[in-house]
Amino acid sequence: MSYKFTVNGEGVDIDAAGVTPLLSVLREDLGLTAAKLGCGEGRCGACTVLLNDRPVAACVVPLEAVADGAVRTAESLASGDAPLTQVQEELLSAGGVQCGACTPGMMMTLTALTEQQGEWTEDSVRAALTGNICRCTGYHKIVDAAMRCVTAEGGSR
Amino acid sequence: MNAAVSVDGDAETTANGKVVGTTVPRADGDAKVRGIAMYGMDYTEPGALTVRVLRSSVPAARIVRLDTSKAASLPGVRAVATAADTPGTSGMLVVKDQSAFAREDVRYVGEPIAAVAADTPAQADAAVAAIELETRPLEPVFDLDEALAEGTRHIHPGWSDYEVAVEGHRGGNLAWEARVERGDVDAAFAEADYVVTDEYRTPRQHQTSIEPHAAVARYENGRYTVHTPTQFPFMVRDRVAEHLGVRPSQVRVVVTEIGGGFGGKLDAMLEPIACVLARKAGRPVRLVNSRTEEQTTCAPRENAIIRLRTAVSRDGTLLAQEAEALSDNGANSSGETVLCANVPALVLGSTYRIANVRYSSKVVYTNTAPTAAFRGVNGPYSVFAREMHLDHIAAEIGMDRRELRMKNLLRTGDTMINGQELDDACLDVAMDRLNEIAPWGERRSEDGRLRGIAVVPATWLTNPGPSAGAVRLSEDGSVVVTSGAVDIGTGALTGIRQIVADELGVPFDQVLIAHPDTDTAGFDNGAQGSRTTFGMGAAALDAATRVREQVLEAAAGMLEVSASDLELAEGHVAVRGVPDRRVSLAAVAGTAMWTTGPIGSTGKFAAPPVNFDAGCMTGALFTHMIGVSYHAHLAEVEVDPDTGKVTVTRYAVVQDVGRAINPGLIEGQVHGAVAQGLGYALYEDLRLRDGVVIDTGLESYRLPTALDIPPIETELLENPGNQGPLGIKGAAEPPIVPVAAVVACAVADAIGSPINSLPLTPFSVLAALRGRDSRDESSRSG
Numbered sequence: 001m002s003y004k005f006t007v008n009g010e011g012v013d014i015d016a017a018g019v020t021p022l023l024s025v026l027r028e029d030l031g032l033t034a035a036k037l038g039c040g041e042g043r044c045g046a047c048t049v050l051l052n053d054r055p056v057a058a059c060v061v062p063l064e065a066v067a068d069g070a071v072r073t074a075e076s077l078a079s080g081d082a083p084l085t086q087v088q089e090e091l092l093s094a095g096g097v098q099c100g101a102c103t104p105g106m107m108m109t110l111t112a113l114t115e116q117q118g119e120w121t122e123d124s125v126r127a128a129l130t131g132n133i134c135r136c137t138g139y140h141k142i143v144d145a146a147m148r149c150v151t152a153e154g155g156s157r
Numbered sequence: 158m159n160a161a162v163s164v165d166g167d168a169e170t171t172a173n174g175k176v177v178g179t180t181v182p183r184a185d186g187d188a189k190v191r192g193i194a195m196y197g198m199d200y201t202e203p204g205a206l207t208v209r210v211l212r213s214s215v216p217a218a219r220i221v222r223l224d225t226s227k228a229a230s231l232p233g234v235r236a237v238a239t240a241a242d243t244p245g246t247s248g249m250l251v252v253k254d255q256s257a258f259a260r261e262d263v264r265y266v267g268e269p270i271a272a273v274a275a276d277t278p279a280q281a282d283a284a285v286a287a288i289e290l291e292t293r294p295l296e297p298v299f300d301l302d303e304a305l306a307e308g309t310r311h312i313h314p315g316w317s318d319y320e321v322a323v324e325g326h327r328g329g330n331l332a333w334e335a336r337v338e339r340g341d342v343d344a345a346f347a348e349a350d351y352v353v354t355d356e357y358r359t360p361r362q363h364q365t366s367i368e369p370h371a372a373v374a375r376y377e378n379g380r381y382t383v384h385t386p387t388q389f390p391f392m393v394r395d396r397v398a399e400h401l402g403v404r405p406s407q408v409r410v411v412v413t414e415i416g417g418g419f420g421g422k423l424d425a426m427l428e429p430i431a432c433v434l435a436r437k438a439g440r441p442v443r444l445v446n447s448r449t450e451e452q453t454t455c456a457p458r459e460n461a462i463i464r465l466r467t468a469v470s471r472d473g474t475l476l477a478q479e480a481e482a483l484s485d486n487g488a489n490s491s492g493e494t495v496l497c498a499n500v501p502a503l504v505l506g507s508t509y510r511i512a513n514v515r516y517s518s519k520v521v522y523t524n525t526a527p528t529a530a531f532r533g534v535n536g537p538y539s540v541f542a543r544e545m546h547l548d549h550i551a552a553e554i555g556m557d558r559r560e561l562r563m564k565n566l567l568r569t570g571d572t573m574i575n576g577q578e579l580d581d582a583c584l585d586v587a588m589d590r591l592n593e594i595a596p597w598g599e600r601r602s603e604d605g606r607l608r609g610i611a612v613v614p615a616t617w618l619t620n621p622g623p624s625a626g627a628v629r630l631s632e633d634g635s636v637v638v639t640s641g642a643v644d645i646g647t648g649a650l651t652g653i654r655q656i657v658a659d660e661l662g663v664p665f666d667q668v669l670i671a672h673p674d675t676d677t678a679g680f681d682n683g684a685q686g687s688r689t690t691f692g693m694g695a696a697a698l699d700a701a702t703r704v705r706e707q708v709l710e711a712a713a714g715m716l717e718v719s720a721s722d723l724e725l726a727e728g729h730v731a732v733r734g735v736p737d738r739r740v741s742l743a744a745v746a747g748t749a750m751w752t753t754g755p756i757g758s759t760g761k762f763a764a765p766p767v768n769f770d771a772g773c774m775t776g777a778l779f780t781h782m783i784g785v786s787y788h789a790h791l792a793e794v795e796v797d798p799d800t801g802k803v804t805v806t807r808y809a810v811v812q813d814v815g816r817a818i819n820p821g822l823i824e825g826q827v828h829g830a831v832a833q834g835l836g837y838a839l840y841e842d843l844r845l846r847d848g849v850v851i852d853t854g855l856e857s858y859r860l861p862t863a864l865d866i867p868p869i870e871t872e873l874l875e876n877p878g879n880q881g882p883l884g885i886k887g888a889a890e891p892p893i894v895p896v897a898a899v900v901a902c903a904v905a906d907a908i909g910s911p912i913n914s915l916p917l918t919p920f921s922v923l924a925a926l927r928g929r930d931s932r933d934e935s936s937r938s939g
Contacts, residue, residue: 033199034192036416038367039448043855046367074192088190092182095825099646100189101196101367101416129863133855135367135417136646138828139863 003067007032008076018064023047026058026073034074034104038133045132048105049073055109057131074104077111087111090145098136106132110146120150174726176655176665177883180821183648184670185414197371197386197413201443205373206235206274208434208444209281211288212454213263213270216299216524216848217312218292220261225271228287233280236438237288239271243433246319247399248490249392249424249529251778252332253320254313255489257400257429263292264312264488265526266849267454274434274442297524297848301462301483304330304521312488312522325776332486333520335499335776337506337574340513345477349468351553355546357465358914359538359897361485361843362458362836363852364531365860368416369446370455374431376439381408381432386415388422388645389683394675396425397432408432412673418645419833420530421455423685424491452858453850456492456529457843459485463501463542468513473556473564477513480505484535485528486520492529495520499777504539504894506574507616507782508584509547509565514574524848530685532830536617536894537837538915544613544898545912548905558902559597559612563588566614573616576770577781583876584614587789587811594809594870595791602907607796608806609907612789613899619784619880619887621764622682624692628657628700629757630708632750634728634743636663638700639671641681642693647889648822649689653697655818656690656882660701661708662725663742679759687887690818691784692762695882700760707756708742711749715740765880784878786886787813790895794903798926801919803839803904809870815878815886826889827871834896836861842916 002015007030014025026032026049035058038046042057049058050072051065078084084092087110097103109132113125125146126139134142188194225237243257258269271288275281296310303309311329313319321327326334346352374383381401387393390410398405415422427444434442446455462483468476482501486494502516551558567573569582591612600608626640638657644650654668661668671677681693709720712730716723716738724733731739749756769781793807810827817823840859844851852858877884901912904922910929914921 027199033195036196036198036367038369039855041448041854041856044367074190078191084187084190092186092190095180095182095821097183097186097189098648098825098829099367099415099417100185100194103189104192107190107192126863133367133860133862135365135419135833135860136829137825138830138832138861138866138869140828140866140869141825143863 003063005066005069005071007071008073008079014063016063018062020063021059022049022061022063022066022071023058025063032073032075036101036104038101043133045109046102046105048108048132050108050112053112053115055112072108074107077107086149087114090148091142094141094145094148096137096142096145102132102134106134106142110149113146114149122147125150175659177659177818180819181651181655181665183822184651184654185644194414196368196416197384198368198416198445200373200384200413202373202375202441205441205443206276206438207278207281208272208274208431208442209285210269210430211271211285213259213266213268215263215292215294216266217295217297218263219295220259220263221293222289222291223270224289227289228273228284231280231284231287233276234273234284235276235440236274236434237271237284238430238433238437242437243400243429244402245400247396249493249496251322251495252490254316255491262295265524267526268488269430272430272434274438298330299523299525299848301485301521301523304523305519312524330522331519332490332522333495333498333776335502335518335774337502337514337516337774337777339574339773340477342477342479342513342515345513346468349476350471351469352466353469353546353550353553354466355549356913357463357542357545359461359541360915361460361528362531362841363452363843363858364419364421364457365858366417366419366421369448369451370422370426371445372427372431373441373443374428374435375441376432376436379407381435382411383408383428383432384411384413385428386413386422388415388418388643388685390641390643390673390675391680392423392683393425393428397429400425400429401433410675412643415643415645418684419532420685423493423530423683424456426455448855449853452843452853454526456527458531459494459528461485461538463539465542465546467546467550469550469554471554473554473561475509475511475565478505478511480516482518482539484518484520485525486522487525487527488522489527491527493534494528496778497534499774499779500535501539503575503779503782504536505543508567508614510567510571511574525845526850532833532890533893537834537897540613540615540895540898541901541915544902545905548902549911562612562614567616575781576773577767579785581876581878582787583813583874584616584787584789587787587813587874588612588614590811590872591789591791591809594872595807600793605798607798607907608793609903609905610793611899611902611906612791613895613902615788615895617786617788617891617894618686618782619691620682620686620688621783622688622692624681624696624762625679625759626693626696626700627679627757627759628697628704629755630704630742630746632743632746634741634746635667635669636661637669637671638697639678640693640697641673641675641678642689643673643684645684647689647826648819649684651822652690652818653694656694657697657701660698661705663728667728687890691881691885691887694885695762696760698760698882699762700758703758703760704756707749707753707758708745711745711753711756712740715745715748784881784886786815786891787876788891788895790899792899792903794900794907796904796907796922801922801926803917803922805835805867805900808867810892811872811874812888812892813874813876813886814888815881816875816884817873818885820873823873823888824871827892828869830889830892831869831896832861832866834893835866835900838897838900838915839917
């Protein structure tokens with residue numbers, strides 16, 4: 001089967017079985033390796049990308065479900081040598097990056113969160129992050145970064 | 158002792174332009190947030206073949222027939238490897254009892270038996286399925302006590318033929334034993350007012366790095382080159398060579414970005430398999446573990462049993478202690494478990510005064526996947542046992558738990574159980590500071606919720622391994638540091654840049670770190686035991702000091718003044734007091750190039766000798782502590798008596814770091830270590846049934862999430878040591894060590910019943926509550 005969708009704004013046409021995980025198309029066919037294969041069962045969230053602006057675990061999303069959709073990966077945040085987005089800047093300056101393997105997925109969840117309207121509290125931010133496992137940081141600095149992105153004092157861009 | 162340092166420091170330099178002591182953002186962060194950092198799991202080479210491994214499905218068997226001919230003839234298959242291709246017998250430094258592929262016997266579920274390199278993953282899978290294997294079952298051994306019992310089958314019948322680095326007490330299923338004996342234990346027990354006895358059991362904890370193990374190998378000009386996300390490139394080099402039966406210089410290890418280590422990536426794992434297939438196939442090969450392979454075969458923290466018996470006087474003096482620690486080695490000594498055999502004894506005897514001890518630490522073979530280092534190695538379970546046992550003692554003699562600890566705490570000038578004097582101990586300071594943060598006292602249970610509190614002091618070490626590094630001044634005035642040190646995410650290399658930047662008076666971003674490569678870098682003992690900023694930092698500082706001398710000498714000629722009148726700052730050498738008379742480091746480098754020769758130097762570090770009583774120990778490979786640091790942790794918990802759910806409501810850490818090079822990065826290490834410790838205390842248990850790992854993925858292996866970690870109040874104490882550079886001590890590993898202990902003690906306080914095993918799942922907490930209730934029943938009826 002052939003599936004048409006966009007990845008980071010560019011149209012792609014992928015000829016593969018409908019059950020093929022989106023993650024393997026991104027990593028192996030398109031060379032986009034920011035999203036990581038951490039667990040392969042949708043638990044760790046290292047493969048999180050945005051599908052039609054919602055965070056999904058690309059390792060368990062079949063191509064069939066992506067057809068005609070819009071996919072965004074971490075590579076799209078500051079493409080090329082463009083300045084970092086607020087999510088990227090805050091994560092770095094808060095110390096929310098250690099080994100960095102969870103970071104691309106974490107950033108996509110945080111990006112979705114900053115794009116959604118609503119009153120975010122620390123608890124609701126933490127709840128939103130439960131699909132992203134970080135083994136290094138203990139989460140606090142990631143949550144600090146997130147709060148700076150979603151609250152007024154963080155100065156949203 | 159300096160004042161506590163703030164962990165809220167921002168990225169600014171200090172008033173004198175120095176960056177040591179400031180929270181410089183990590184130097185490798187930009188690539189990580191752009192998603193372009195190249196991890197081992199992302200790396201490949203043109204034409205790389207896919208490798209798949211045939212792994213044992215049974216825990217113990219004799220290989221009767223292994224035929225790979227059909228597999229080798231399948232389409233796309235370029236090479237097949239078995240034990241016949243890896244002649245060496247290897248092991249992590251001490252006992253050489255491991256082959257890269259199973260030879261005569263299979264010893265654990267998941268053990269590699271053969272591997273295939275093929276053009277596509279599907280072809281490699283098909284070839285693995287076509288390998289013909291016949292085995293005859295052997296009696297498996299799983300239980301630690303049973304393994305050591307008379308008459309149990311020996312997992313390694315040829316154990317006495319294995320090469321060992323040093324001789325030690327071992328035999329049969331006892332892979333190694335370390336003993337410590339001091340004082341007159343029997344006499345002390347004879348005069349004790351109380352004798353308290355306990356047994357503690359702890360599970361396997363898996364490192365579960367987000368990135369699995371991966372290796373990409375090629376073979377050219379008679380040498381192997383392997384790209385791998387390893388914590389310890391020189392260890393991988395040596396172990397690959399040993400397995401393949403070649404010299405270490407025939408192996409080159411290049412380190413990729415590392416997506417989490419925590420001890421799990423210290424040793425060779427996939428690299429020997431990838432290297433042999435690359436040679437046989439004449440093509441690069443790529444091997445990446447699945448999550449199931451990670452969880453089932455990659456070397457978790459060992460499960461253990463600790464038995465303690467302590468003689469106590471009525472006033473709470475610890476008179477004598479006996480201990481037996483059984484640590485599960487798994488099927489071979491490919492991890493650090495044997496090397497660390499004496500760590501439980503050091504942990505038991507490094508925080509409180511105990512004059513008379515008899516400790517035995519046994520590392521035991523079982524038919525399970527080998528165990529290895531995980532942050533804190535044997536520390537978390539040894540401290541858990543030590544502290545729960547102290548609470549039992551406190552209850553027996555009717556003494557306040559904190560008072561018992563303060564009474565017996567080691568203080569400056571006291572000696573640990575190995576006879577090593579602690580000339581900078583500050584456990585009492587850390588405990589007192591904790592008491593100011595969260596005053597000691599009963600936490601009242603209300604709203605039906607049970608509340609508890611505990612404080613735990615702990616002493617910990619820095620890995621003493623050696624380092625070599627090179628620092629050179631580039632012609633543009635920037636500085637390049639070349640070393641085998643790797644950054645597994647801790648930011649240790651950022652700390653080294655800070656140290657070198659200050660020594661040479663260059664801006665932080667003008668210090669670059671060359672990519673770790675065993676062909677070009679000097680030896681480094683690996684990213685383990687918080688040693689990188691300590692050991693490699695010392696080597697880099699040593700090299701930078703020599704570079705500084707060369708710079709001053711060259712600049713003195715250029716400025717026509719004495720070198721002693723010069724100072725380095727802002728990338729320039731200036732005459733002291735005459736800031737206008739200065740030359741840039743680029744000019745100095747350019748001038749030196751054609752006069753004295755290019756500016757650069759190597760530097761090195763070896764841990765200084767320490768006085769201790771070697772005579773009290775046998776079989777101990779870890780005999781003493783270097784870069785000793787002191788800690789105190791506090792936990793407050795709530796327990797739901799209906800569900801058994803534990804909630805940690807408050808957590809505080811006071812930690813001696815010697816000198817804080819980068820307070821923000823250290824705080825990040827404290828947070829991460831405490832989170833992993835909470836996982837060990839509350840959730841993580843890599844379960845095995847009949848030698849088969851049940852928790853093959855993250856569906857059932859429960860890791861802490863963003864909702865599980867309480868606020869962690871962190872205070873760093875600067876109590877400079879005299880063994881590392883600038884007074885620093887290892888900082889990243891120690892904060893995991895007391896966590897399970899302090900949480901378990903707080904839960905025991907809340908539920909009024911002891912905790913003798915981990916993790917504290919709702920089921921185990923309910924069982925402990927029921928045990929308390931049934932004891933209450935029997936005391937009422939009696």
